[in-house]
Amino acid sequence: MTAPPVPFALEAQGLTRTFGAGTGAVYALDGVDLGFPRGTFTAVMGPSGSGKSTFLSCAAGIDRPSGGRVLVAGTDVTDWDEDRRSRLRRERIGFVFQDFQLMPYLTAEQNVGLPPRLAGRRPDRARVRGLLDLVGLADRAHHLPGRLSGGQRQRVAIARALVTDPAVVLADEPTGALDSATARDVLALLRACVDELGQTVVMVTHDPVAAAYADAVVFLADGRVAGRIEAPTADAVAARAAHLDDRAAHLDERAVRR
Known part of the structure; x- marks a missing residue:
């Protein structure tokens, strides 16, 4: 029997x-084939x-x-016009950014509720x-972002990313502006979004x-998929990343010599 x-x-x-x-012409992406199963957490590095x-x-x-195609929850969205892609x-799609991108004049509660409001819904x-x-911010619902710590702002951003029950949450360096202890709390929360809520998270x-x-960790190099590690450890990821960094530096040096 063929597996579904x-x-x-x-x-x-x-x-x-x-x-x-x-x-x-410069190829930023060059024939990338990747699939992110529902209910998984994938890191993208390079x-x-x-x-x-x-x-x-x-x-x-x-x-x-x-060129190529992008499918979200099985629907090909590649050729959608800007209005449909905005919707x-x-x-x-839920977004978590390095710099939080909260509205400074809206409370935590209002920031979380912003995506449905932008879609014209209460x-x-x-x-x-x-x-x-x-x-963990029920008691900060009426606080403006300026009264929240960096870690609290990022947690508000994660709540905002989840509010529409998206097909996928895309996180772009979500811990880049945080100290190590706060970063661990945010990463544990993203992990819980997958394990407890069944969300799908793709994190650069x-x-x-x-x-x-x-x-799993997917590695990109020169716009192509350059490897993958399942059940990653920090040491294994660091070793693979160092190898790709050395390779990139070597290629840059060769290009300069030419």
């Missing part, structure tokens, strides 16, 4: 993104210029790929309050310790 296909929350098929044209940020932008519908980002107050409770990071919270 794995249900992917997010899938990239032959994804390419070029900048420039002709002989000066040297500077490897295509991590471009991949996230294309996956989120922020940047349109030059996709509001309703089916936020479910019970869900908003439940998510603030989940991230440069930190092997952060990557070790994931189920």
Whole structure:
């Protein structure tokens, strides 16, 4: 009996993104094939210029790929116009950024309820309050971001990312602005979103310790998939990342000599 296909929350098929044209064209992504099963936590790593940020932008519908397909919860969204892609980002994709990107004039509760408001719907107050409770900030619901610590702001951002029950949460260096102890708390929360809520998280990071919270680590180099580690440890991730960094430095040195 043929096994049923794995249900992917997010899938990239032959994804390419070029900048420039002709002989000066630069491939930020060069035929990337990746699938992220529902209810999993995946870290994406690679040297500077490897295509991590471009991949996230294309996956989120922020940047349109030059070739290939992007599927969100099995739906091909590649050729959607900007209005449909905006709705996709509001309703089916949750975002967690390094700099939090909270509205400074809105309370924690109002920030969490912002995505449904932008979609023209009244936020479910019970869900908003439940998510603030989940991230440990029920008693900070009426605080403005300026009265919250960095870790608390990031937890508000995670609650906001979850409020629409998205198909996938995309996290771009979510611990980059945090101290190590606070970063561990945020990573444990992202881990709990997967284990307890069944969410799917795809996180771009440069930190092997952060990557070790994931189920798997995907490595990109020169816009291509350059490896994968299942059940990662920080040491294993650091060793693979160092190898890719050395390779990238060697290629840059050769290019300069030419």
